[in-house]
Amino acid sequence: MTVTATSDRLWQQIREEAQRACAFDPVFGRSLVDAVLAHDGFAAALADLIGRRLGGSAAERARFTSFSRDAFRGAPELIEAAARDLQAIVRSDPAIAGLLAPLLHFKGYVALQAWRVSNWLWRHDHRDAALLFQNEASNLLQVSIHPAASIGVSVYLDHATGIVIGADVVIGDEVTILQNVSVGRGSSLPTRSPRIGRGVYIGAGATILGDLSIGDFARIGAGTVVTCDVPGGCTAVGDPAQLTNCPEPASAA
Structure with a gap:
């Protein structure tokens, strides 16, 4: 092709x-x-x-x-x-x-x-x-997406009001992001940006900050505040984020 x-x-x-x-x-x-x-x-x-x-x-x-x-x-x-x-x-x-x-x-x-x-x-x-x-x-x-961010393909910004993606954020393929989502650096040192894997769903009003990774096909619930890693396949909900519906290995970990 x-x-x-x-x-x-x-x-x-x-x-x-x-x-x-x-x-x-x-x-x-x-x-x-x-x-x-x-x-x-x-x-x-x-x-x-x-x-x-x-x-x-x-x-x-x-x-x-x-x-x-x-x-x-x-x-x-x-x-x-x-x-x-x-x-x-x-x-x-x-x-x-x-x-x-x-x-x-x-x-x-x-x-x-x-x-x-x-x-x-x-x-x-x-x-x-x-x-x-x-x-x-x-x-x-x-x-507002900083030019120094990195974003894959097959990405969907749904409704797309109030989305902020900071410098050096990495977003993989097939990610869906709803309205009023913020993704960027946290306040603690070192001030690195989040890395978001393939097929992740980020619900409305979610905030993802700091030096963290969100694994492939994870789901971030509406209004969730994420400041720590989310393993692949898990769902994160709440403020602060709590993990649920994880695959067995992630749950055991």
Whole structure:
């Protein structure tokens, strides 16, 4: 499979959905022409979407779009990651029947793709531009992810209001994060950031702070405050977090 195989198939599906929507509702369809059908590929449409959502003026929109295009040209794997993120929403959310709605209307999705651009800028020493992306995503989308964080693919920011992810946080593939979640450094030394494994679910209002690891497929309950390790497969609930529903080896430990 080539790097762009998933994104190419997904783009064709998005265009077909947009064409059906245009035929069904010509008034709504006029907006789809600019947002989807006028573009020659997923990368161009996504760069334009980021520019629309982060840029308040025409000049700002052009600047954010240009930065995004540069990132996607320099790192085509960002588009593949964006495709897998979009597919993850459809798999995870039973209320979603297609790709078009989360692409155009889910602010958590565009915030995550804006972060992918900011992370590329950060790693290529365009740090002022990277922080500008973070600032505007925080102001306009209520999602603040530091460019120096590390986030895998097939990630779903659900509802995506009040999410804060700090510098050097590591988040694995297939993670779901709900609203009002904070992940970052604690106050004790050394001030290292959390490492979150694959397939972790983080409920609304959870706080995860400090030098800790959350194992693969763990679940963090709503409102839980986590300041210690959570073994893989366990559920953490409460303030402070208590472990429950752990696999046998973790329970014995």
